[in-house]
Amino acid sequence: MNLQQVHHVDDAITSRHSVRAFLNKAVEPQIIKDILTVASRAPSGTNTQPWKVYVVTGKKRDEMVERVCKAQIELANRPELTSQYQETFAYYPETWISPFIERRRENGWGLYGLLNIQKGDKEKMARQQLRNFQLFDAPVALYFTVNKVMGIGAKMDIAMMIQNVMIAAKARGLDTCPQAAWNHFHRIVLDVLNAPEDEELVCAIALGYADPNDIINTFITPRLAVEEFTVFLNE
Ligand SMILES: Cc1cc2nc3c(=O)[nH]c(=O)nc-3n(C[C@H](O)[C@H](O)[C@H](O)COP(=O)(O)O)c2cc1C
Structure with missing residues (x-):
């Protein structure tokens, strides 16, 4: 790989960020297919390729958004329903510790600050949370599922596939937002997808063209310096 190619790869990786406002502009099905073809070069333990991807657009996308938004609104109004909307696997810890809790807070308040959402403004927070389930207006949703028989390693494999999708999309002028938020509504999602019983939802990605004018x-988001998360051992 020559230096220019190295820069192209680095640019695709470093310019990716989570986009939370998309244009109402369709994505060519062939582009989605190309992205998935490239992304499927992701490694997986013993090449099991445990990912299954649902590409949801058009009326199906609208049905998904409508059903899950309805559930989210109901849940926001009736917190006692929380137990009905448990994820199948815990993405986040039950008890947060430092330094992760601080980073999480910094991320949340950074985003809310930009949107002028003050602490305690539950209505605005709920509206922003709902944006997840409107796919931030993205025309395409990708849902990644895995066979329930597969272990935690398969989720690592799928995470690599997901990163590949996001980078391959970026290289084609498209943007993404990975979304674990949908996992709370896995029953509805899997029902809309008509997924077989043996499948579990792992993650979703909103895919489309970013709205360049949305703040x-x-x-x-910031990142730690290499020295802060790396231990170099030599002898
Ligand atoms: C597996 C996964 C799930 C995520 N779920 C959500 C989500 O549900 N909603 C959302 O707005 N962002 C979600 N994010 C985006 C993160 O907040 C984001 O990646 C992080 O703040 C770093 O910012 P960046 O992606 O812009 O670099 C998710 C990221 C990952 C990796």
Whole structure:
């Protein structure tokens, strides 16, 4: 790979960020197919390729958004329903510890600050949370499922596939938002997808063309310096 190619790869990786406002502009099905073809070069334990991807657009997308938004609104109004909307696997810890809790807070308040959402403004927070289930207006939703028989390693494999999808999309001028938020509504999602009983929802991705004029898309998150998360051992 020459230096220019290295820069192209680095640019695709470093320019990716979570986009939370999309244009009402369709994505060519062939582009989605190309992205998935490239992304499927992701490694997987013993090449099991445990991912299954549902590409949801058009009326099916609208049905998904409508059903899950309805459930989310009901849940926001009736917190006692929380137990009905448990994820199948815990993405986040039950008890948060430092330094992760601080980073999580910084992320949340950074985003809310940009949107002028103050602490305690539950209505605005609920509206923003609902944006997840409107796919931030993206025309395409990708839902990744795995066979329930597969272990935790398969989720690692699928995570690699997901990253590939996001980078391959970026290289084609498309943007994404990975969304674990949908996992709370896995029953509805799997029902709309008509997925077989043995499948479990792992993650969703909103895919489309970013709205360059929406302030939310100017949100760029920080990263630690290499020295802060790496231990170099030599002898
Ligand atoms: C597996 C996964 C699930 C995520 N779920 C959501 C989500 O449901 N809603 C959302 O707005 N962002 C979600 N994010 C985006 C993260 O907040 C984001 O990746 C993080 O703040 C770093 O910012 P960046 O993606 O812009 O670099 C998710 C990210 C990952 C990796």
